Amino acid sequence: MFQTHRSAIFPVQYDPNVSLWNWVELGVDAPFFMLEIASQTEDGDFVTHRMTSNINVLRDHAGTSDAGVLKRVFLLSPGDVNGSDAFQLDALDSVCSSPNNSINMLFKLTDGRTLHFSLGEDQLDESHYTVQVFKRVPETT
Template identity: 85%
Template sequence: MFQTHHSAIFPIQYDPNVRLWKWIEFGVDAPFFMLEIVSQTEDGDFVTHRMTSSLNVLRDHVSTSDAGVLKRVFLLSPGYVNGSDAFELDVLDSVCSSPSNPMKMLFKLTDGRTLHFSLGEEPFNESDYTVQVFKRAP
């Protein structure tokens, strides 16, 4: 979830259907997914990035998307998720969630680390995360 502020509106708007922002604010201190999407054009590949905190948005881009082909997914994780004192951006290998609570997520990174996110104080049990939302293509 992002917050936008009127003072951050970019003064030049090229498309009446799109609003540009000089900056945005994270509405929640939670993990975010940055989707790297590749579209084919007559001039070659065109790469865009979309950021979301929604598993449903990620799931929609994994299955099919009119935006292009999902090339990579990055995890922007807050310090309390990644064990540091700051946000980190890492390449995701996979994301799984709990069937009973989709806000419980298990992140496997390409560097071998495993991170998890839960809104509750429940003890971590990796076997609770059985719904695969995303798996990186080999």
């Protein structure tokens, strides 16, 4: 979740349906997903990036989406998730959740590391994460 502040609104708005911001605040100390989405245009692929902390947004884009083709997903994880003292951005291989609570998530990174996230609950054994939300499609050459 992002928090926006009126003081951060960009003074020029090009589209009445879109608000531009000089900055936004991370509203929760939780993992965020950065989705890299490619849309085809006459001039080739147009790539955009969307950030969300909502696992359902990731799930929706991992399936068929009108927004374009999901190319890659990155995890922006807080220090208590990644074991450091700061946020880190890593490429995701897959995300699974617990069938009993979708907030319990297991992140497998492309570098082989595994990270867990839950709200106030003990970390579950990896065998409890059985609902696959996202799996990276291998790149073709």
